[in-house]
Amino acid sequence: MIVFWLLALALVASAVFVITAKKPVYSVVGLLANFTALAIMYLTLSAEFLAVIQIVVYSGAILVLFVFVIALLSSGVAPFLVGPDRLPAAAGGGTIAALIGLALVVFGITQHPATIGPAGGAAPVGPVGTAGAFGSVADFGNALFTVYLLPFEITALILMVAVVAVILLAGDTGPSIQQRLRRKREPIVRDPAFDAAMHRGEPSSERAS
């Protein structure tokens, strides 16, 4: 139990640090701390596989992506923020909105306690590390590739779409399509040595070199 409260404290503190840090790099570090605490929390919830996935994908891939982009953007000399704050009401308004939402959720939860949910036909719960226990790799894989195969495939599709989108958006900094169309067709320059090398061994042709 104390673990939970410590982890909760870490989560909240790092989250607040993320949103209030001065530099983006600080935010990334805070986010890393947040994800790590979350992974430990998942472990306490018998979700071992997901804890590992959290570290591998979130901290290992997404945060690294963030760091790369920050590095890319920081390489310029322009500061991050130019121009005045155009919506000064957002600061106060956002905070208040968040607090109201929080209050409402808490109120709602206390009014209507959760009911018992459906049983899922999962493996029984066991101590962490038990093979085939609830939340283990085997259990997770079993569900993923049988009952939830379709969502899995769709997720693959989503990832492909993301890859294509990123390449289209941010890749290829060459001339734009219009520019390429406008560029005159360059004359094909024939290289006689190359041609000779290509056609070595063929019956001699009457083509002039």
Added chain:
Amino acid sequence: MSETSLPVALINYIGLSAVLFFIGVAGVIVRRNPLIMLMSIELMWNAANLLFLAFARVWVNNAGHIFAFLVITVAAAEAAIGLAIVVVAFRRAKYVDVDEAALMKG
């Protein structure tokens, strides 16, 4: 099958998730740096994940794990695309300030 399998009562997980979620909301609205905004959105995703896993543990139901997995995947895709947009915008304007991207005004 009962809440006693959790370290603490379920309500605490729900409250923690809500707090994390709304911290993320505040971050999206208050900060002007798009990178920070995207990170706040990641916070929100994670809050939802936490809630999924908590309920999965209470009801011993795999679906929560599956769904949390899918959430992580989609969050990754979204982060990638979002960052790509930020990069493209930076190439154009040489700075990133969300408030300046007000072409859709009116």
Added chain:
Amino acid sequence: MGVEGAYPLLIALWLLPMASAIALWAFGPQLRTAAGPIGAGIVGVCFALALFSWPDAVQRAHGALGAHLTLFSWGSGFDFGLLWDPLSLTWTLIITGVGFLIITYAIGYMEGDGAYARFFAYMTFFIFAMLTLVLSDNFVGLLVGWGGVGLASFFLIGFYIDRKTAVAAARKAFVINVVGDVGLMFAILVIVTQVGSTTYAETFARLGQFSNTALVLACVGIFIGCAAKSAQVPLHSWLPDAMEGPTPVSALIHAATMVTAGVYLIARCWPMWNASPDARDLAGSIGGLTALMGAILGCAQWDIKRILAYSTMSQIGYMVMGVGVGAYDAGVLHFLTHAFFKAQLFLGAGLVIHALANEQDVRKMGGLRTKMPFAFWAMLVGVLAICGIPPFSGFFSKDAVIYGALEHGHPYLYAIGVLTAAITAYYMFRLILVTFFGTYRGEVDPSDLGIRHPELAGMPPHAAPQAHHSHQPGPIMNVPVAILMIPTTAFGWLAIGPDSPWERFFGQLFAGGTHVEKVPASIGEGLSTLIVLALVLVGIGLAYLRYGTSAAREHAVERLRTESVHMPPVLANAFYFDAAIDALFVRPAQALGRFMGRVVDPIVIDGAVREAAIVAVSLGNRFRMLQGGLVRGYALTIVVGVICVIAYYAVMGAGR
């Protein structure tokens, strides 16, 4: 009521004047001077048709009198048709006969006028409307004719469109007549609610169905219409101003026919009148009052046509009094004789006016007896008739009316009638003496005669390039006047005694109906006649003393000036009726109009429209702020929406 059948002559009689009016309207510029004879000819043909149809009017079959022609019917009880019985025959003969003579006269009178054809188009249109009024067999047709004659009167009073006073007089006449129209319409509505029909036959047959108040209301409504159209107090003030129209118009419309439409209406509704003593009291009293007032005001006028106008008002008061108290034959007889002698008087006055280049003020006349003898004799005959001197026709009819009032139980009205006869004699002889005796005062300076506004006198013929020169009228104007002298003189002999031709002709209208009881009169008819005659002679004597003695004739100019200057303002302003109407109705209406124009229209109506626009614009501005283009703003909006959803579920609970 009446024998059903097809009467093509009646249809022709009714519609020919309309066809003529349309033709003259449409082809006026091409016809030019031919318009006059065409108009007169058509009306003459109508007169002949009416004469030929005389037997149909007095035929009696199945116990009903006259001829009935149904034209079409809208629904049960709302048939529209023509009724041809002695009453409508009487009016038709006067309308077409006297109308023919007057329109012929007008061919000469309106000669040289720029809108010659338009005049005759209007006159024939008037004939058509008046015929519609008297020939209808239902109240709605009557109302249509009623409105039509009002319209024709408006056209003809305002015929000289360049003259502001004429236009104002036309408007005044029309507006006052509208009051009467409303009263008449109200009466028709009451009748429809009581018996569900508008035809005379059904209404009078079912009089028993009327409740008492409904009957009184209907009679009052009818009488309001009659009062407006026939210039009874208090709706009389349009008639003197209506003299702005050309003299033939005054003769035909405002003397002989249109103003008697009210008398016709009361006579037509005699069953209703017989059944309601309150209505009789009202009609008789107003008639008597009008007769007296008209006579008193006639003593104070200097315009020859206005003198005649007030005398018309007074004589119609007699007629209304006659038919109002229930003496229908006396009242209608007076209508007949009045049509003759009043037309004669107006046409004679027209001869004088025409000869003197549109001078109408009697103060500037004088001594015309030697210059225009024919006009003098014509007007003398008319004046003797109107005063009720035997053997002229007016004597018989006026006596019948006055004695009828006494017979039907109204001694006060009898006294008023007698007094009015005396005053009538006075001012009519004043007219004759000042106009035709003494020396001609046309060259005298107007202010010496006490004339305050010389520019208002006379009627410039519009669009005539040169001033009308003074000349003696030709035969086309003299012959109709001469013809009119005959009935003016002789018609009365047809009505002597209870079994006279007139009684036999007209009395059959009332056969089978209830009569108003006659009370035994306190004095015999012969004695009453003598009393009236004596007072008439007193009136003539007074007029002679004031205007006719040699001393009066010598000092005419000073006497006239003195009288003009010392005219009591009460009389000069016609008992302040015009001022009262102006203060009570005209000014408030104008103030209301100004208020609407200055306050309501710009502030309320325009303001409402502008406010709608302003609200739309400001709402749009508010909503525009939502589209700020800022990402964070949109995010905030989304979050607010999410919170609303959360709030809903937090309160209501999920799963509902």
